[in-house]
Amino acid sequence: MASVFWPCDVARSGFYYGWDHPALCVAGVLEVEEDSQADALLQRVARSTEAQVLIKICGTPRILGRCVFSSFARSSYPQPDIEIFCGPSRACSAAYIYYHRHDENSMRFYALGSNGTRFFDLQDEVLRLSLKHDFSHTASSRSVSNTGQILVNQWNSAKSLEQFIEHEQRAQTTVQESNARFKETSKFTAINKKFQCTIDGIESSTNLLWRVVSFVFVYSREFSIVVQQIESRVRKLRRLLRGVQPVPNGDVRLRSSQYIEFYNTLWIILNDLIIGIALRQFLRQDRQAFLHLFKLAFEDKAVHKVRQILLWLDSWPAGLKLNTELSRFYSHSFMGLIALWNRGFRSVIPLIPMLLSTLELGSGFGVTMALAMMCDLVCVFMAHVQLCYLVSVTVYGHLLRLAGSLWNLFRGRRYNVLRNRTDPWDYDVDQLLLGTILFTLVAYLFPTALVYYILFATMRVLTILVYASLETTLAFMNYFPLFALMLRIKDPQRSPGGIYMRVEPTKGGNGVDVSVESHPLSLGVTFSQYVELWEQLAKHYHPFRLVWYVMSGRVLDTIPRTYIHSTT
């Protein structure tokens, strides 16, 4: 009893052909009288150029046997009586496992696991080229060492094989069609090439102006979110241009993933623009209210409140008697810094309406641009807090480290740099004495430094949380897999994530029908980029980490650019 993979939609009698390795998989039926005719046809197809790719991934097709369909077709699935040529030739019954033959252009296919349909996330041409030489990288579809993979490839290419055979039968060439397809896409490739040329020209030019501009660009990428956003948007657009041409005759998985990625990017950008334009209308309508709100709230909260708190800290806050000299020094210098910033702010106040219109203009380019601008504005407007925070965290950090090293001194231990541990060590009397004096200084000055540090650390943590939420929203808007989700709902067979055998009893009778169906991709895989991004963000802005950094006197900073963009 042999098990045969039979396509669901074939119910003609004739000679059936397919592959017999690794299992009997039938691709179609030829309605000819002689098996020599069928053989010759198959040989002609096998030698033609279009079928070479197919043969490479599936194996050479062959005439497997003859099938006869009984006139009663009661069950929904075809039940032929077949006679197998190769192997032990016996016209015995076979167990049929049915599979769907999907058309090449419908972009439906089977896949074994979910890594075949992973988004094509190698955006660098150079990287992709260099991966060809990486022997430890398991290429997705090139190696045919996996029997399950071969079977899946056979199922996916059954329909195209039949189409090749039909063309061969009608003796028409397919050259004209591929030529036509090629002409359309040459326009986009030309645009892409020109773009690439200009960028290369800029990067390699020795013109001073271009050098300065590129240096400024690279340098400001680290600080400004807007520049990063512009860069990533331009990169996406370039990928769009590149992705318009489809891979001719390629692996259907590759083609499908390129297609999905292309349309996903397109949808994201369009979505972005739509929401951005809506935001712009909203900002335009309530312009005055926003201006008024901003002017009222910001200066009061960010400048006057801080000054009040500093004055309060200088005069025995909550009955705590801080060291008067140090406290006075701290409060005066911080108030000086804030006053400096306030002077700058006041001279910028007349320009705020212009800032708001820039924001509107930016949101016309997409809500992501608006969010990026808001991030940068938060940074700029909180610059005074950042400066004061840097000063106080330096002092606090030094005090803590001094206390730690003095503790080592008193225990009679010294840090051994060669072995990275603390070893017992005999200190001189004068070293102990100086350590004692320093210890009294640190012990009595610590509360004052701590109080001022707590104030600015709290403000910095709040700023960072606001900034983090803005950045999270920005990252999510940039990379949402909207198209993949819609595809999953609309046509699950186009984004397969695995196969399973469905067993159902035959209508009216004994026995069961087994058919191969495909699971849609699991949500986890669809959102995998998202999950990675979220993990990066959560790891950097985790509350426990923030609290630990505050307590140990380390500088809190926003997430560096390489963390986010390395996952995309």
Add this chain to the structure above:
Amino acid sequence: MSSEAEGWNKVLWERQPFPDNYIHPHSFLSSLRRNPNFKPYTYWPLVLLCCAITQHLATIFTFLAVFVRLKERWLDARVLLWVSIVSFFGGYVLYEILSCSNPVRGAFTRTPCTSTPGPFIDWLHHSGSNTIKSSLLVFLALMGLSPVLRTLTAATSSDSIWALSACLFLLNALLADYSSMKPVPQERLTSVLSMNAAISSSVVLASRLPDDLAVFALVLFAVQLFALFPILRHRLQVTPQVAQILFTLTLCVLSFALTVPLSVSVAYIYAGISITVTFVAPGVLVWAQKYKNEIRGPWDVAVPRLN
């Protein structure tokens, strides 16, 4: 002594007709020893050893008396400064003489003594330059830091200052190193902490003083008394007994004489404490020896005897 018991050996690697936890009634706990290493204290040597504590208390009260005088401006800061410097040199010379005459055995001998003429050059080479450098460093550091030290706790009210200072001196007295043996090459944590407590206390007290020079003089004096004097005291333990007793007596009388003009009640309290610590406490310890009950046996962890 049944004939059965005669065949019993206290081993487990032999099959015997007795159960494993059998023991002969006569030999039960026969190897228990009570107080095997007991060398009872005698009164007078103990009193002599307690002189270290008395000396330490004397220094504390001397310091307090000097502080009160400085605060009330009865003592000029410059006088105190000169006293400190002179006593530093005196103490150092004494220390060197004592080291020469009683060379300390061990790997940490710092001053190999020669009787050839020109010991000054030797001394200069071996440890003198170190001493000069470190003392100069501490002196200059204190001089530079005294304005800061004056205002460290200036805002605290005087009552808290007295309380804080008393606690810190108590800590200092409790944790100080009173041992008479050669000090371990490494200062123990408790002795360093006691020095810390004393210096902190002096800094806290110095915030009540009127000007910078007084602060400098006081803190320098405190450094002398609480950091350098204990080292000298260790060396003095090896001198003959009469010298020690005389020295202790001198110190006590000095501190008593300094305290009496300030407050008679405090002076009497101090005298009481001194006498208790020196004479009564050793008596109590000797009396309590009879309650000593240390049990040792072959079941204890073996203590290696290193000669």
